[in-house]
Amino acid sequence: ARLAGLYPAGVICEIMNDDGTMARLPDLVAFAQGHGLKIGTIADLIAYRLRYDHLVNQVAQTML
Structure with missing residues (x-):
């Protein structure tokens, strides 16, 4: 949601x-194509x- 600028929810x-079996990637690709989804x-x-x-932020540095 954050990437789309929307409220972060899941x-x-x-x-x-x-x-009744769980759909796998080939099934999901077909489903997505049939419903106009990415x-x-x-x-x-x-x-x-x-x-x-930015997963790491520098907060300080020093000379050693």
């Missing part, structure tokens, strides 16, 4: 196949955060 859900993986999110988020 939802956990599971997309199921018609037979897919972002955890790896995509990690790569984005490593590139754009």
Whole structure:
């Protein structure tokens, strides 16, 4: 949500196949295409955060 400039909130859900099994990536790709959705993986999110988020801030330095 923060990346989209929206209120930080989350939802956990599971997309199921018609037979009740958990949808895997190929199933999810087909679902996304059929519903006009985009897919972002955890790896995509990690790569984005490593590139754009400041995970470490320098607070001091000294000569040794």
